[in-house]
Amino acid sequence: MQHNADTIKVVIADDQELVRAGFALVIGTQDDMTVVGQAADGDEAVNLASELEPDVVLMDVRMPGMDGLEATRRISDLSPGRATTHVIILTTFDLDEYVMSAIRAGASGFLLKDTEPETLLSSIRTVYQGNAIIAPSATKRLIRQMALVGHQNDEDPTGMASDMTRHSSTRNASPRIRESTSGEEAAAYNDPEIDLLTERELEVLVEIAHGLSNQEIGDKLFISLPTVKTHVAHILQKINARDRVQAVVFAYENRLV
Incomplete structure (x- = not known):
């Protein structure tokens, strides 16, 4: 899929294929953003971030192998001469202990997986502009x-x-x-x-x-x-x-x- 310089490039990292497909479907309805890659674990997410230089990564916390927090740290540590990749951590209500860990790892946002599609899309735009978001409940x-x-x-x-x-x-x-x-x-x-x-x-x-x-x-x-x-x-x-x-x-x- 072709995209212009103003299109927000997104990578989705989640070990559940249906979750990735759902997020990709929502993002695909927008003219100003596109999904450039999908990852099923942290290692793949880091590799895609390095190779594709996306603007935003939607990162699950619990994934096999390298988890989302370690993947976020590694993406945050990518060479400073390149474009910035912002990470939004996606998780569920029962993962309270990950809020501070996500911040320390360098995440620019923290959202719950059951967030409304409109909130997800506006959050992607927010972190793309260099700001940060955190779900009110979080x-x-x-x-x-x-x-x-x-x-x-x-x-x-x-x-x-x-x-x-x-x-x-x-x-x-x-x-x-x-x-x-x-x-x-x-x-x-x-x-x-x-x-x-x-x-x-x-x-x-x-x-x-x-x-x-x-x-x-x-x-x-x-x-x-x-x-x-x-x-x-x-x-x-x-x-x-x-x-x-x-x-x-x-x-x-x-x-x-």
């Missing part, structure tokens, strides 16, 4: 995980548990204390980038961590959508986050939520 599970790990860290003076949430090995600054403007208990922050954020940017970051979309943030904070987008761009730049998913991790690491 965001809630991520929040629970981050809260749990934060509690474990409070009870872990050795700091061993904190390794579960580190998304960057360079973030080793000693926690600092900032007094809450609302008179609430003072909070400890691990990252100096926090001081670079304005009060409004902090508010937006908190809502990102709660899983709100740009439109929902605008409605809640009574600001326009373009203004929200500007704040989000500034936040990601200031905290050195690749995408919204890393911003969620950053917010929880620094106990903003």
Whole structure:
């Protein structure tokens, strides 16, 4: 199948042929995207990503041989001189433990397999444009995980548990204390980038961590959508986050939520 330079090239990696066929059927209805390859395991997914340089890979987690998380790590590590391949992890409700692993592996998105076709298609376009997506239900599970790990860290003076949430090995600054403007208990922050954020940017970051979309943030904070987008761009730049998913991790690491 021929495609122009603006067509989003997609590879589907799933060990179930019917699942691959279903996703391919949905994607095939779109004029701006095409399926260039299908993989039944992680090894094949990595090979196809290297050979075809797709824009997006839809990656199952549980596959025989190399699983989707390891395949995502390897795709993320492909030579820097080539075009970027974004990975969207696809999984089911019972795989809570994979949310953080997918983020650490370099995934740009995390969706549930029963997501609506329209959501799947819009998510592919979103990560193709360099942004990140995470299913609202997955965001809630991520929040629970981050809260749990934060509690474990409070009870872990050795700091061993904190390794579960580190998304960057360079973030080793000693926690600092900032007094809450609302008179609430003072909070400890691990990252100096926090001081670079304005009060409004902090508010937006908190809502990102709660899983709100740009439109929902605008409605809640009574600001326009373009203004929200500007704040989000500034936040990601200031905290050195690749995408919204890393911003969620950053917010929880620094106990903003």
